[in-house]
Amino acid sequence: MNKSAEFDAWSVGQNYDYYMGRWSRRIADQFVDWLGPSRDAAWLDVGCGTGALTAAILGQCAPRSILSTDPSEGFLAHARSAIHDEHVRFEIASAQALPASDASFDIVASALVLNFIPDRQAALAELRRVLKPGGLLAFYVWDYPGGGMGFIDAFWKAAAAIDRDAAALDESKRFPFCTRDGLAEICHAAGLMSPVIESLEIETVFPDFEAFWLPFTLGAGPAPGYCSSLPQEKQAALKAHLAHTLGTDQPIRLVARAWAVKARWPE
Numbered sequence: 001m002n003k004s005a006e007f008d009a010w011s012v013g014q015n016y017d018y019y020m021g022r023w024s025r026r027i028a029d030q031f032v033d034w035l036g037p038s039r040d041a042a043w044l045d046v047g048c049g050t051g052a053l054t055a056a057i058l059g060q061c062a063p064r065s066i067l068s069t070d071p072s073e074g075f076l077a078h079a080r081s082a083i084h085d086e087h088v089r090f091e092i093a094s095a096q097a098l099p100a101s102d103a104s105f106d107i108v109a110s111a112l113v114l115n116f117i118p119d120r121q122a123a124l125a126e127l128r129r130v131l132k133p134g135g136l137l138a139f140y141v142w143d144y145p146g147g148g149m150g151f152i153d154a155f156w157k158a159a160a161a162i163d164r165d166a167a168a169l170d171e172s173k174r175f176p177f178c179t180r181d182g183l184a185e186i187c188h189a190a191g192l193m194s195p196v197i198e199s200l201e202i203e204t205v206f207p208d209f210e211a212f213w214l215p216f217t218l219g220a221g222p223a224p225g226y227c228s229s230l231p232q233e234k235q236a237a238l239k240a241h242l243a244h245t246l247g248t249d250q251p252i253r254l255v256a257r258a259w260a261v262k263a264r265w266p267e
């Protein structure tokens with residue numbers, strides 16, 4: 001495993017939902033709306049996690065079917081316990097080896113996953129393999145390099161200030177391709193011509209500093225994985241640094257911006 005990925009912890013669904021899922025659900029709703037109408041389609045949700053995108057598809061699209069895959073047993077168990085719908089099937093799988101035959105989906109979608117896959121081109125080739133000719137391939141990632149994922153950006157800046165080793169873990173450094181141009185380049189290399197790339201944005205509001213801090217201590221996701229690994233005094237120093245930067249006497253409001261990509265595969 002790449003050293004910078006050592007804290008990418010994907011196991012406890014409830015903790016992930018508290019850290020990220022509650023926000024990724026809101027971006028998923030916007031994303032599905034942005035994709036446009038698509039009733040009765042066969043969907044694949046790659047890296048479904050605790051089910052944010054699957055739930056948005058069910059809520060808006062009256063799908064014929066959804067296959068939702070993720071390598072994390074824990075996340076899938078959480079998703080299964082939250083989503084009971086005869087149209088949805090959850091299966092353990094990585095994006096590089098999908099349990100589906102060629103050309104079997106109308107829409108292949110993936111939410112906040114592509115940057116965590118070391119060989120992105122291999123993953124995109126696999127996503128394309130299972131897409132029907134004329135089908136839609138669509139995904140989104142946080143705008144890490146643009147500081148667009150506010151609470152993650154604030155966390156890593158503070159972490160780098162108290163721990164030199166944290167700089168290499170900063171997601172804005174790890175995922176430099178998560179820009180409009182970087183995504184256009186990746187699409188081009190994957191043979192996805194004329195992709196539409198748009199930013200989607202929500203506001204993340206934390207009623208106070210403690211509400212901001214708590215999810216980082218729960219160990220689900222790269223920043224919480226790193227935070228939970230720190231010895232007590234370092235964790236306290238990080239908390240104090242963040243509190244000083246963000247303030248403790250009013251709600252904390254930060255932007256969460258994603259880059260969304262959609263491209264139709266030729267007939």
Ligand SMILES: C[S@@+](CC[C@H](N)C(=O)[O-])C[C@H]1O[C@@H](n2cnc3c(N)ncnc32)[C@H](O)[C@@H]1O
Nearest residue numbers: 010024047048049052072094095111112113116
């Ligand atoms: C940030 S979470 C996104 C989860 C969910 N899609 C959402 O929007 O909340 C990243 C997800 O990618 C999954 N993941 C990590 N490596 C993967 C791979 N090689 N193939 C597919 N999914 C992967 C993780 O298990 C995790 O569920």
